[in-house]
Amino acid sequence: MGYDVIIAGASFAGLAVASQLRGRVLVVEPYPIGEHQTSACATPLSVAEQLGLMDSVLGVQRRLVIHTRTSKIVVDLSGHPYCTFDYKKFCRGMAHGVSAEILHARVLGREGKRLVTTRGPFEGELFVDASGWRAVLAERKAAFLPCQRFLSFGIETVAPKAGDELGFWFDPEVLPRGFAWDFPIDLGNRIGLASYVENHRLKPPLDLFLNRWGLPRGETHGGYFPAMLPRPLSGDLFLVGDSAGQCLPLTGEGIRPAIYFGQACGAIIQRVLSGELTPEAGRQAYESFVGRHQRLYRALRFAQNLGVRLPATLTAFLLAVACAGPFLSYILPRYTAFAGVKNPHACDLGLFGINAPRDSTGP
Ligand SMILES: Cc1cc2nc3c(=O)[nH]c(=O)nc-3n(C[C@H](O)[C@H](O)[C@H](O)COP(=O)(O)OP(=O)(O)OC[C@H]3O[C@@H](n4cnc5c(N)ncnc54)[C@H](O)[C@@H]3O)c2cc1C
DSSP states (O other): OOEEEEEEOOSHHHHHHHTTOOSSEEEEOSSSTTOOOOSOOEEEHHHHHHTTOGGGEEEEEOEEEEEESSOEEEEEOTTSOEEEEOHHHHHHHHHHTOOSEEEOOOEEEEETTEEEETTEEEEEEEEEEOOGGGOTTTOHHHHHTTTOSSOEEEEEEEEOOOOSSEEEEEOTTTOTTEEEEEEEETTEEEEEEEETTOOOOOHHHHHHHHHTTTOOOOOEEEEEEOBSOOOSEETTEEEOGGGGTBSOTTTOOOHHHHHHHHHHHHHHHHHHHTTSSOHHHHHHHHHHHHHTTHHHHHHHHHHHHHHHHSOHHHHHHHHHHHTSHHHHHHHHHHHHHTTOOOOGGGOOGGGGTOOOOTTOOOO
16 A cells, blocks of 8 residues: 655654645665754744644843954844744654654665655655765755755764854854854754865864864764755656755754745645545645745855855945844844744644645545
């Protein structure tokens, strides 16, 4: 017997898609749920609240401090607090309400309606790639390179440092054409670097950065930040989260978009399963929904490109202007309201502002 839907990857995007589906659904993931963290796991507190996952929260941050070469800018986040969370608890919480079957295997590829995995082939009707930047079914280079010359790349470690605010460094002395972060968790901080120009040699600058506080580097993890919002389809395949380039440029925030677009994609696929949409109409609905979000991606991409090209003093000046009262009160609510994650038990296409296209219903 085949599956109605097969999803590759069980992290933020894959679990968000699965949370909306009923029917015969298979999720294929190589690792036990929540065991393979690649992220610093900082996200708006509202995400954990909406998903009912407050027990995964390790710390709440109400201040953001941006360090440039010449200044230190403090942003009050008390109206839009962020949190850091425990990846394992968060993913397991997301998986809790999911009725899909989870198979621990690695997806190797696809041959028509057959998904090939390290534990054999599985037949399916609809396929979703939520395998992160690897985009295992879509092939990463094919998916991103037409629109993004360089993929941002980052690594991080956990170090025993105290603090209760989110810290960002846009300082070429720390890393040229990139940024650093310092996010508090309960026992230490997650400290990392990301290069906007696909520089993979980040361990030496990370060591120098940690040396500022005399901190050792522990184990590191990391990966790419595909942030361009290309077409979220590859043939008949749905792409969600990092595999669809849905991470936000400039800040590298990808958890919130992965869950938001994942919930929308799952809600659309459920309409296909219930016969209200043809598969083709479902793909069109998803593509046009994602396409409506280009504006913020373009704006952040523009800011990221400025950061890469401009001298550090000018970047610092522009950051100070952007974080000044009048600009910030325009930018911050729009940035934080973007990709508002929904309560997974009450997701409806209407909540995403999606109407089923006319003449889209199946026979
Ligand atoms: C160092 C770093 C720090 C970051 N920090 C933050 C942060 O603090 N906040 C934030 O919002 N974003 C952050 N991001 C970005 C964020 O991690 C991603 O945007 C987000 O994880 C995307 O979710 P996803 O579900 O699409 O992909 P992922 O979380 O990458 O999940 C992909 C899943 O697919 C599975 N998979 C991989 N290959 C296969 C295969 N062959 N077969 C089956 N399954 C497979 C993986 O095991 C994994 O479970 C960070 C990224 C990096 C690199």
